[in-house]
Amino acid sequence: MKTPYSLDDLRLFWVVAHQGSLTAAAAQLAMPVSTLSRRLARLEQQLGLRLLHRNAHRLSLTDTGSRYLARCDPLFAELNTISGELDDERQLPRGPIRVAAPINLAQAWLGPALGRFLLRYPHIQVDLTLSNSNIDLSDQGVDLAIRVGEPQIAEWIARPLGQIPMGLFARHDSPAVASLQAPEQLGTVPLVVGKPVTRWRLWQPETGERLEYRPGENVRLAVDDLATVAQVVAAGLGVGLVSRSLMAPWLASGEVVPVMAPWQGQPRPCYLLYRDRAPQLLRLRLLVEYLLGEALPSL
Missing domain, CATH: 1.10.10.10 (Winged helix-like DNA-binding domain superfamily/Winged helix DNA-binding domain)
Structure with missing residues (x-):
């Protein structure tokens, strides 16, 4: 009235x-x-x-x-x-920020970065939700999110953070190391799938040739955590498409080796997402600028 x-x-x-x-x-x-x-x-x-x-x-x-x-x-x-x-x-920046991110990325990069940010701004609080599923950001009241893969969210700004190199790996004594020569042979060996990556996008960096492979009935384990994929690949269960950083300890020891060269996984883009609104809260703007300035490690 x-x-x-x-x-x-x-x-x-x-x-x-x-x-x-x-x-x-x-x-x-x-x-x-x-x-x-x-x-x-x-x-x-x-x-x-x-x-x-x-x-x-x-x-x-x-x-x-x-x-x-x-x-x-x-x-x-x-x-x-x-x-x-x-x-x-x-x-004076103060108050809460709700953040959502994938588990592995938070452990490898975001967690330490947030710790340094909060030490710099003692009046800001972060509520961090970790999930490998793409939760409904608006429904959960999220202010800022980290997403791997191309984001498709209307009215949210997506800023690139970097790319995550991916590779095909198996235990060094796995029969797949010698037998696997081309993508069409992937259906003949046991596979391990990280459910965030259910379609394997492969490429040859030298030629630029690209293709997409969908793992089928030969999947021995499907799990929504890429760290677990890396562990069971190292145990010898099958071939997995995993980020190189997750496989780094076993690659360094020689327990795990790349397979099917020169094919590799296409790098997965990583984005910082926040709502398209003005004016933007000072505390959120500071966190966005801080994370964009923090180098994403070679995951």
């Missing part, structure tokens, strides 16, 4: 009542006394009530004005407090 008067004019009345004079109130409000007087007169006309007694030397509240002041005092005091807190927020 539309009010018959301006709430801003009512706020002017509140300031005048607390200052006790038009001159002092006008100075606080940074407006001419004549303008302030005119707007107070307009408020009284719209209300059909007299709020102030005025003469050349004195300003005082009428009984009606006193009742109005008593009712609107808590409202404008609270609004002033909120305004002050918002001003503080613009100057």
Whole structure:
């Protein structure tokens, strides 16, 4: 319902009542006394009530004005407090940020990066949700998310963080090491699938040739955690498409080797996502800028 008067004019009345004079109130409000007087007169006309007694030397509240002041005092005091807190927020970053990210990426990179960020900004709190599933960001109230793969979310800004190199690996004594020569032979060997990557996008870096392979009935294990894929590949269960960093310990020891060269997994892009809205909260803007400046490791 539309009010018959301006709430801003009512706020002017509140300031005048607390200052006790038009001159002092006008100075606080940074407006001419004549303008302030005119707007107070307009408020009284719209209300059909007299709020102030005025003469050349004195300003005082009428009984009606006193009742109005008593009712609107808590409202404008609270609004002033909120305004002050918002001003503080613009100057001093504080408050919560809800973040969502994949588990392995958080362990390898995001967790330490967030720790350093929070040490720099002691009044910011982060609520971090880890999941290898693409949760509904809006439904969960997420402010910022890390996603691997091409994001398809309307009204969210996607900023690239880097790429994750992928490779096909098997235990060094696996029959697949010698037998696997071309993508069409993938159906003849046991496979291990990380369910975030159910379609294997392969390529030859030298020639640029690309193809997509869908693992089928020869999948021995499908799991929604790539670290687990790396572990069972190292145990000899089958061939897996995994990031090179997850396989690094076993590659260094020689327990695991790349297979089917020169084919590799296509690098998977990693993105930082946040809502497209203005103005952006200072604390969120600082976190976005910080993470974009943190080098994504060669995962």
